[in-house]
Amino acid sequence: MGIFWAVVVAVGVVNRALLKWEACRPRASWTQQRRHVWFKRNILAPATFGRRCVQDFGGWGTLPPRVQTLTLTLFVLINIVCSVHGYRFFEGYGYYPTIGMQILRHVSDRTGIISFANFPLIWLFGMRNNVVIWLTGWDFKTYNNFHRWVGRLAALQAIVHSVGYTALILQRGGWDYFWRMCKMTYWWTGELATIFMCSLVGLSVYWLRRRQYEVFLILHIVLSILVLITMLGHVSIFKGDYDALVWVPVMIWVLDRVVRGARIVAFSPQFWNAKARIAYNEDAHMIRMVVPMSSSLYSIEPGTFYYLMVLNKWNFWESHPFTVASVSREARCDAVSLNEQSPLLNYSSTTSEEVRCWSGKSEQEMTFLIRPYDSFTLRLKEYADAQRPKPATVRVAIDGPYGKPLHLEQFGKVIFIVGGSGIAVPLSYLDRLTRSPSRPKLIHIHWAVRQCALAVDVLGHELSSSFNSGQVKINIYVTSVDSRRTEDEGICRLAEWKFKRLNVEEAIDGALNDGQEGSLAVVTSGPARMADESRYAVAARMVRSSPHIEYFEESFQW
Structure with a gap:
């Protein structure tokens, strides 16, 4: 497990170094990346299936981008192989005389160890301050996906471990033997640990995280503490050989809180x-x-x-x-x-x-x-x-x-596709993009809002000074039928107003076919459907015959 994720992190570190190297090269170097178009179009950019990546599937959850899904699929396959491969069975093994009992014993033993070995990974990937984020530059959302899926796999392995040993005890001595075993500390703490792990997974469903985040968070912390305590009791028979798999997650959690406190004090x-x-x-x-x-x-x-x-x-x-x-x-x-x-x-x-x-x-x-x-x-x-x-x-x-700033000044053109309060993302980049020596030729903001008053307010406060450069254009798409623009006409003339739904594909095609040469960056921050439409549209246009295009998604998922 450790070797697999070490390789994944190493790939991320190398990729980050290459991106920094590319950012230091002239803009023309983007044309040299066309040999990687197939890989980006089919592996890096698209959703796992179809168009859904940020949107949930009926309230039950989301699927990460395809490259993350492939990584997690490989991790699951390695866990399965490690759980079922390499056993030796033979008749006459004294304590477990039948082949069936040997299978139960060995599979239960190994799945329990592998489940426990995944604990440090679960805690590491779930922290907002962790060394692998700093090394790879990948965002917290990526590691949060890893955190959830590794946790689900560890819970499934714990179930196999517990059910297998329970079946083995029942075969050897029936229910009387089972109830005698339940009086032993390592046994009942192990059963409780499995129950707590299953509860953690069950109470982390998408709709609860989205609708009752504080409830989810409290339950998540309490159950995580109970899992570690019961696991410490479960492995107590090994005289400390496995205790590190409890204390490493504790140290990861404590270090995360210390860094959080340091950040608060630094501000x-x-x-x-x-x-x-x-x-x-x-x-x-x-x-x-x-x-x-x-x-x-x-x-x-x-x-x-x-x-x-x-x-x-x-x-x-x-x-x-x-x-x-x-x-x-x-x-x-x-x-x-x-x-x-x-x-x-x-x-x-x-x-x-x-x-x-x-x-x-x-x-x-x-x-x-x-x-x-x-x-x-x-x-x-x-x-x-x-x-x-x-x-x-x-x-x-x-x-x-x-988070980390995007090197958008390396592109010839930048378009922002945002909705509602997602306007904060282009606002944060406008000064750098308009003042950089290698600034883009065009910065185009496509902003979907429900209320005209929101757009007028931001135009008058944060956006007004950005139009002096002449390279910033903004289209505002008002989606509420009862919104009326009655405010200052001088402010309103800073943008082009459209009272219809934003068509993401039209916006991207307009930037690609505006007659100006140069690479294109598409940055999205807004509702889930808007983000998924943008991702799909960009992936579909990653072809050798078109200008270089990259997709950046600024969103946060619990």
Whole structure:
């Protein structure tokens, strides 16, 4: 098991090194990658089957991209081979005289050991801070898929282990012998461990993770602790030979929490005193959270995200990820109050008067755009509603940054296909793309929204200064029939408005056939159906006769 994942991680490390090398080469080098088109079109880019990758199958779960599915399939096959191959059976083996009893004994023994050997992998892949993410550069969503499937396989092996030994005990001595065995610590703790593992898998179904995430998380943590405790009792008869398979997951969990705490302190050394302003725009159905970051020990990178925790109530431990939409510098003066907002990392357009005004009283702030749905985001809306019309102030802890910036400036053209609050992703990249020496010739944002008010609000705050470069175009697709554009016409003229559903294939074809040469990057952040349509459309257009095209999906899955 360890060798298999070591090879997978090594492939990821080599791939990351090659990507960094390619990023340092001239843009023309993209044409040299056409020999890899078949592999990207058929292995790397597409969904496992058809078009569904982010969308769930009837509420029961999702399938990862094809390359991840192939990796997991190979891992399952290796586990099956290791569970069934290499036994020697013979008549006359004293303790297990029949071939059937020998099969039960050996298969049960080996599946139990392999299941236990998978424990460190399960915990490692399930942590948001782990060394393999840092080594390979793959996102947390990738390793979360590995975490779930390795966990399911380990639970299945535990079932085979427990059922096999139970059948063996019943064959040897019947129910009387079974009940005597149940009084032995290693036996009943092993049975409980299997029950807890099966409960973990059963209570991690997709619909529960999506609809009741906090309930899922509490159950997941409690059951994981119970699994480790009962497994420690189960292997106690081996005098410590297998104890490392319990303590390694514990150390992985502790290290993850220590790194989380370090990230929180690095963002705000006095995190218990850090405060954020929350305002809710009812017409736009959008929360704008503004967090001061003057005490942060690091700068903000485009495309990174943070886990937000609100410390006001008992559920302060809940944390949810959001992408930074913009960074602004707010200045406060005695005579005049300035408030200039800009796209991420854009501070060079300030005047000398503003700089003088900022001296001693300036403060950097980062903005999150959050759609209120239920649970955590609904509580944010309630905080904001309680203080309307003034912004609400809440104490927050910020855990981050996570993710890595995409090297979109290496492409000739970049299009963003986003929906709703997914606009935060292009917002975070606009400054880098418009100011980079090797900036793309075209940056085209296709944004689907339900409310016109949301688009007008973002156009007036975060997007307005990005149109000065002349390379940014934005199409807004309003999907709600009762939305009307009644706001400032000057702001509205910054974008092209279309009152219809966004056609992803038309948007991508338009970028490919606009008459300009160059490679194309397609970045998606939005609803599951939009992401899957984008993935399918890009994979279908990865052909030698077309310009080089790459697909990037900015989404998060529990």
